[in-house]
Each structure stands twice: as structure tokens, then as C-alpha cells.
Amino acid sequence: MAENQRIVLAARPQGMPDESHLKLESAPMPEPADGQVLLRTIYLSLDPYMRGRMSAAKSYAQSVEVGSVMEGGTVCEVVESHSPDWQAGDLALAHTGWQAYAAVNPKGLKRLNPDDAPISTAVGVLGMPGFTAYVGMVEHGRPQKGETVVVSAASGAVGQVVGQLAQHWGCRAVGVAGGPDKCRFVTESMGFDACVDHRSPTFEQDLAAACPNGVDIYWENVGGKVQAAVLPLLNEFARIPVCGLIAHYNETGAPDGPDKLSGFMRHILTKRLTVRGFIQFDHADRRGEFFKTVAPLVKSGELKYRNDVVQGLENAVSAFQGLLTGKNFGKLLVQVGDDPTQ
Known part of the structure; x- marks a missing residue:
């Protein structure tokens, strides 16, 4: 048998x-x-x-x-x-x-x-990851032409789409990825305006240099030190669609070090940030709109x-x-x- x-x-x-x-x-x-x-x-x-x-x-x-x-x-x-x-x-x-x-x-x-x-x-790109990128940006990122979008895990399934859609809508896309090979892939193959290596000893300075006008949208895939580096760069009324926290998925207890929650909340208050967690199936009614928008971009090669x-x-x-x-x-x-x- x-x-x-x-x-x-x-x-x-x-x-x-x-x-x-x-x-x-x-x-x-x-x-x-x-x-x-x-x-x-x-x-x-x-x-x-x-x-x-x-x-x-x-x-x-x-x-x-x-x-x-x-x-x-x-x-x-x-x-x-x-x-x-x-x-x-x-x-x-x-x-x-x-x-x-x-x-x-x-x-x-x-x-x-x-x-x-x-x-x-x-x-x-035309399935769950692509739809997650699309609906998270449309519903919660709300990109406006000329804004700066920082995308963590930019070389991943969701991140690569987020940055390209941001550019399609007239934004500056700055990726964060691990290692020079991934950063080259993000800029040379995916066409992001810049990509910063989070493994670099000068990561925080490099990220600030890549975002001279601050950050208007931070696409959260990771958490951890990437999130910590982005927070000081956020502009007033910035938006943070929270898609994932992959740096923490295998944790078995509370993280080491000081409790940084109060500092995070202070940023939310003083900068009037919008932090929104979402799951793609919350927006299933927009799947038709997603295919109508993204499928032609994939077919034409504009979205890689x-x-x-x-x-x-x-x-x-x-x-x-x-x-x-x-x-x-x-x-x-x-x-x-x-x-x-x-």
C-alpha cells in the first residue's frame, strides 16, 4: 500500500x-x-x-x-x-x-x-504574505506620498512586498535586513531606496543616516533591537503596523535587561503614535481589491x-x-x- x-x-x-x-x-x-x-x-x-x-x-x-x-x-x-x-x-x-x-x-x-x-x-506574493503586506499598509500604514517607510525583515516574504508597495505609492522605502548580502538583495533586486544591516556595529547610526527626515511608517516584523533603533527616529503621528515579532517567538521567559515598556509608551504619548496589531484575515473583504491592485504589478514586473x-x-x-x-x-x-x- x-x-x-x-x-x-x-x-x-x-x-x-x-x-x-x-x-x-x-x-x-x-x-x-x-x-x-x-x-x-x-x-x-x-x-x-x-x-x-x-x-x-x-x-x-x-x-x-x-x-x-x-x-x-x-x-x-x-x-x-x-x-x-x-x-x-x-x-x-x-x-x-x-x-x-x-x-x-x-x-x-x-x-x-x-x-x-x-x-x-x-x-x-499573490497569497497570504502579499495580502498581509497590502492590507497592513492600506489599513494601518496609510502611506502618503513623500513619507519614509522603514521595513524590518525587508528581505522576507512580507517585507519585500511592503517596501515595493510603499515606493509604488510614492514613499521612500528603507529596509532593515541581516547581513550585506541581504541588504544588496533588498536594494539591487527589490529596488528599495536604502537598506541597513542590523548586524552592523554601527546599525543605529546607519539607520539614522538612511532616514534624514525621520520615519513616518515603521513596518514591524521583528521587535528586539530593530524596534529600539527605530523608535527615536519616529516622527509625530507616525504609524506602526505590527505584523510580527519574530525576534521573540522562541522566548521562554521575560527578556533580560531593564523594562523598556514605559519608554515605549512615552514615545506613543509624546509623538502621538498609532500602533496597530493586525492579522490579515481580519480584512478578508479586501482580497478582491488586493488581487486587482497587486496582480498586474507582478505580471508587469514592477513588483518583484x-x-x-x-x-x-x-x-x-x-x-x-x-x-x-x-x-x-x-x-x-x-x-x-x-x-x-x-
Whole structure:
């Protein structure tokens, strides 16, 4: 009997997750029931939010249960259909998690046409990361022509889109990334106006020099020392869309050092800042607007993107560890199976 490779949450991690928490195992091949389809995973999306799903702590979404397949967005091919609306060979955006095959009700699937865009973009620039960038800027960044936008994790899946959209709307885009290679990628490939290396011993001075007119929008992906360096540069009435805090996801206790909350609150008060946390699905009603705006920019080449593709489900855990430590360049994907469009 054919088997299905999958990665399950075997235990809840304290700190960095590893193979003892995310266990690769073989299971019987799922069999689709009447009305269902059997999907073969082509691409699995790896995203920072997944770290939170491994925890039992209360959050904006339900935790993955121990023993269950780790969740995640996927691009799949239909290999067997018991639904009149789908046939073998159809391509779909799904949410089948860290596994090679899944039998699902097709109601939640989105049909993909490779003639419109490469199918990998459905979990990248034209998927959740791209939509997060768009809706976070439109709803909470509220960019105005001539403003300065600082983007942390600028070489990542969300950050690379935020900066390019900021420029599209007439802003100056300053990225923050780890290492000279990533900074060159952000400026030379993604076209940001500047990028500052947060690993540099002169990071704070470099960031200030890159933002001579202060900062009007700070896109928060990271927290930590990047946030600390940006705060003094914020202009009055600046906006901070809080998308992620990846520097803190593996923390197991309170951070070392003095409590800086009162200083942060003082900045909010005296500069009249707007700090807004958001989750992309809060704005699902704007997905049509997002596609109408961003898809043509991708197709024309004005909005660029980069995928970082890791081969094989067996390498998903190490790839995810790399994501949490900033090793990826662009949108991180695991190619689980052959891509029939290539």
C-alpha cells in the first residue's frame, strides 16, 4: 500500500522547535470519500506564524493539537476526484499542512491557473504574505506620498512586498535586513531606496543616516533591537503596523535587561503614535481589491519577488529553524513534489 509522508506535532517546543517536536512519519495513503478530492502537495509554505500554532498559549487562532499534522498553506495537484467540480490534474491553493497527500472537501480550495502567474505565487506574493503586506499598509500604514517607510525583515516574504508597495505609492522605502548580502538583495533586486544591516556595529547610526527626515511608517516584523533603533527616529503621528515579532517567538521567559515598556509608551504619548496589531484575515473583504491592485504589478514586473525553495519534506524542520533565525532569502517554500507547470 502507498504511504503518505507527513510531519506531526509530536510535542510542544520550549524554545527552538526541532525534530523531537516536529516528527516525520509515514501514514496510510488517505482515501477520498464521496465528494472529496485527493491532493498531492507541490509546495508547502513555511511562515513565522506557525511557531505560535505549536504553543498551547491562547492566541488569535487555535493551536495545532499534539499528534496532528502541522498546519500550513499548500499548492496542490488533484490526483483523484470524487467531486463533479474538480478533475485529476487541476491545481489548487489549499491548507493541507506538512504532508505529501491529503483527502479534503474541495469547498475551501481555490483553483489556480498557471497562465495567470506561477503557481508558487499563490502562497507568496499573490497569497497570504502579499495580502498581509497590502492590507497592513492600506489599513494601518496609510502611506502618503513623500513619507519614509522603514521595513524590518525587508528581505522576507512580507517585507519585500511592503517596501515595493510603499515606493509604488510614492514613499521612500528603507529596509532593515541581516547581513550585506541581504541588504544588496533588498536594494539591487527589490529596488528599495536604502537598506541597513542590523548586524552592523554601527546599525543605529546607519539607520539614522538612511532616514534624514525621520520615519513616518515603521513596518514591524521583528521587535528586539530593530524596534529600539527605530523608535527615536519616529516622527509625530507616525504609524506602526505590527505584523510580527519574530525576534521573540522562541522566548521562554521575560527578556533580560531593564523594562523598556514605559519608554515605549512615552514615545506613543509624546509623538502621538498609532500602533496597530493586525492579522490579515481580519480584512478578508479586501482580497478582491488586493488581487486587482497587486496582480498586474507582478505580471508587469514592477513588483518583484523571490522564492527560497527547499527540496523535500524531510528538510522542512531545518528550513523552519532557518526561517526563525533569518537564513531565508525571500518567501520560504518546501517543494514536496514535482511541479507539473515547470
